[in-house]
Amino acid sequence: MHRTKPSRARLLVPSALAVVILSGAAAPAVAAEGGGSAALTERVASVQKQVEKIERRAAAAGPIDDLLAGLTKSLEGLLATVGGLLPDGVKLPPIELPKLPEIKLPELPDLSGLIPELPPVELPPLDGVVPPVAAVPAAPAVPAAPAVPAAPAVPAVPALPALPELPALP
Incomplete structure (x- = not known):
């Protein structure tokens, strides 16, 4: 049986390519070989400029x-x-x-004149100010581990009584 409807393949394309395709700027390669290739190139360039303008506007959006x-x-x-x-x-x-x-936000005035210039600050050397670091104390001695007591002997298993003999089969 033949399909009654053509299959609809959904493809993801970059936004610039989608705009070029939807605006009709993309033409078959055969059409680009003729005299209209310069016009086609200009059209593609103008669509690319529009896409860049939209992307800049989207980047500035909140x-x-x-x-x-x-x-x-x-x-x-x-x-x-x-x-x-x-x-x-x-x-x-x-x-x-x-x-x-x-909404156009007001521009901020130049505030560079409000901040005064401060003179440079010289810090004194820290040799006599910081106390010397005390020596690290030695670790205390670890006591010896106590001896492990000997394990008791394993008791002997008592002997089992002997099984009676089975009678012979006739």
């Missing part, structure tokens, strides 16, 4: 932004999984989490 990004990624994966189970033509709407407003 813990709440990281949490929202993780939740968004988990929801997208869940929607993709559930969408794969649905019949063809049925699509689920995307779930969007609310965006946090960007």
